[in-house]
Amino acid sequence: MKISSSKSLLALRFLNSEQLLRLINSALELKKSFTENQHPRSLSGQTILNLFFEPSTRTRVSFETAVKRLGGSSVALNLESSSVKKGETLFDTIKNLDAMGFDGIVVRHRHAGVPHFVDNTLGVPVINAGDGFNEHPSQGLLDVFTMIEKQGTVTGKNVLILGDILHSRVARSNIWALKTLGANVFVAGPPTLIPAGIEHMGAIVVPDLAKAIPHMDFINVLRIQYERQDLGYFPTVREYRDRFGLTLDRLQHAKPTVNILHPGPINRGIEIDSDVADGPHNVILDQVANGVIVRMAILQQLLSKGGTA
Ligand code: CP
Numbered sequence: 001m002k003i004s005s006s007k008s009l010l011a012l013r014f015l016n017s018e019q020l021l022r023l024i025n026s027a028l029e030l031k032k033s034f035t036e037n038q039h040p041r042s043l044s045g046q047t048i049l050n051l052f053f054e055p056s057t058r059t060r061v062s063f064e065t066a067v068k069r070l071g072g073s074s075v076a077l078n079l080e081s082s083s084v085k086k087g088e089t090l091f092d093t094i095k096n097l098d099a100m101g102f103d104g105i106v107v108r109h110r111h112a113g114v115p116h117f118v119d120n121t122l123g124v125p126v127i128n129a130g131d132g133f134n135e136h137p138s139q140g141l142l143d144v145f146t147m148i149e150k151q152g153t154v155t156g157k158n159v160l161i162l163g164d165i166l167h168s169r170v171a172r173s174n175i176w177a178l179k180t181l182g183a184n185v186f187v188a189g190p191p192t193l194i195p196a197g198i199e200h201m202g203a204i205v206v207p208d209l210a211k212a213i214p215h216m217d218f219i220n221v222l223r224i225q226y227e228r229q230d231l232g233y234f235p236t237v238r239e240y241r242d243r244f245g246l247t248l249d250r251l252q253h254a255k256p257t258v259n260i261l262h263p264g265p266i267n268r269g270i271e272i273d274s275d276v277a278d279g280p281h282n283v284i285l286d287q288v289a290n291g292v293i294v295r296m297a298i299l300q301q302l303l304s305k306g307g308t309a
Contacts (some may be wrong), residue, residue, distance in 0.1 A: 043072030138172025163222030
């Protein structure tokens with residue numbers, strides 16, 4: 001789904017470098033405007049529906065904040081008290097909500113493809129806020145934006161994505177965008193959590209984490225999903241930390257300029273130690289702050305009347 005030929009942002013997979021850079025440059029301009037206390041009101045009079053069928057802290061609140069900062073308003077469906085609990089189908093839920101006249105919809109769902117279904121069913125722009133193991137395009141964009149902000153470019157840079165790649169929509173959105181922009185992308189984690197065929201996405205599987213770390217410009221650490229631990233992907237959480245956790249000891253061998261990213265939520269002491277997560281190389285809260293800016297750029301491009309699309 002190409003953002004330039006579509007009303008929606010469903011994935012980074014099919015965006016070309018020009019489309020990715022247009023969004024990133026638009027976010028850079030917005031960040032500059034807000035620093036200079038200039039507040040564009042490009043969503044004035046528009047209302048966005050937040051439809052989160054899965055828990056979220058960062059994505060949901062940052063979309064709400066982004067809409068508010070652009071002069072629009074948001075409404076969120078509280079799933080627990082909604083008629084979904086009475087068995088209303090997804091189709092009927094979205095058709096009924098759409099009848100109320102929202103200007104755009106932000107959707108997160110545990111099943112891959114739900115945002116595409118909403119996009120095909122409704123006439124308004126849809127933003128994928130994470131669908132199953134497929135993609136999390138706004139997270140991928142804010143990660144790349146943060147990398148570019150910190151080191152000027154991702155082209156030719158070495159980026160390691162570390163952890164549970166198999167279940168990670170963040171990893172997939174990162175890989176598609178980073179490869180399109182000319183980065184060298186590496187993945188590491190337990191072999192059971194590296195999807196078969198990952199090399200077809202352009203990522204290189206790292207067999208030895210210790211040997212790879214000194215060459216990396218960025219390390220993006222992924223959350224270990226406790227809910228999947230019983231499925232036997234790795235023997236114990238302790239062994240996971242011993243083999244793949246980003247510890248201070250491992251980081252001592254990294255470039256002095258390395259930046260450490262994590263999409264959150266963090267499991268401190270498991271995939272990343274606190275002294276790394278809070279240490280001088282981390283840009284984790286920069287990612288969160290940039291998430292608002294990048295989501296403003298996405299909303300503005302898709303929804304602004306006479307906007308930038
Ligand atoms: N990174 C991310 O998607 O965080 P949330 O699940 O809190 O939105």
